[in-house]
Amino acid sequence: MCPLDPSLGSAAPVRRAVTVEQPAPTLRALRIRNGARPDSTVAWCPYCEDVHHHGTGGGRRAAHCVREESPCRVTGYSLDVQGEAEAPHDVVPAALLAGRHRLSDALDGVSAEIRAAILRGVLGKRRAGPAFELRVDRARVSVIGESWWIDLDAFPARPELRSAPVPPSRTLSGRGLINLLAVLYGIPRGDVVMRLLHAVAPGAFDASGWLEISAAAEASIERRDAGEGGAR
Ligand SMILES: [Zn+2]
Known part of the structure; x- marks a missing residue:
């Protein structure tokens, strides 16, 4: 066991270990007052398209993400508390209220x-x-x-x-x-990714964008394949 901060005393809240080598996404969060009980924190997760509930305060947390593709499952995320809310639903971006279904659910349904x-x-x-x-x-x-x-x-x-x-x-x-x-x-898998992106959004990237995104996609797929091969 390797505590992240040796100064943490036994009264510090128990948190699951997160991988700290990689930068973590920052999620907008709001504080919920619970009367006599401790405050809680709610955050909108764009990867799960759902509200995640945490204990008091902001900062780095282990992710509560349920969607497999969420990068936060590896990196955790940082909660940026920007105010208070009456109810957890208040942290949901207002634009989403225009649609009854989450985009990820809609795409899951038609992905095949x-x-x-x-x-x-x-x-x-x-x-x-x-x-x-x-x-x-x-x-x-x-x-x-x-x-x-x-x-x-x-x-x-x-x-x-x-x-x-x-x-x-x-x-x-x-x-x-x-x-x-x-x-x-x-052709390299990074180029496959770019050709798929180009097919649905032609002209969205310039030449250096193409090279950077292609290289990042190739590296990401390699990491994923290596992870799956090692874990199973
Ligand atoms: Zn999530």
Whole structure:
């Protein structure tokens, strides 16, 4: 055990350890008065799109995030107490009250359809539903949910492909749309990310932005893959 601050006495509130090497996002927080009981702190989390409840005061905390993709689950977050609230709901950004559903929930509901639409576009075939089994040159691509695999077609329909050498063994299965597109098209995963972003928001990035975001995306995917490989 390694206390973050040796001066903390036994009366200090018990907090779960957080990873302090990485900078943590700052969340806007409000104080709630609870009568005779200690004040509590509520914060709006943009990653979970939900209110997280904490004890008295601001500062660095272990995250209460439930969504797997929230970076705060690793870094924790810092609560910036900006005033008081009557009720926890007061910390919800006002703009969200215009919609009944959270954006993340809406996107979760259609994510399979979005992936299917992208696959239909880049693989050049039409097929209904989120599960695919498509031919691309000598490859037969199968996708079910997040998992995919590529079989080499021993009897390709196009005659010019029949004499093409069969590629040596390599990773022909995996998980995730970005990995699949990187293997199929032979481009770095960071570039896949940028091409997807460019498809939905053309012209949003200049050249240096493209390089920086691409490199950051590649590094992030590598870290994630390494983490998943080590943890399972
Ligand atoms: Zn959260």
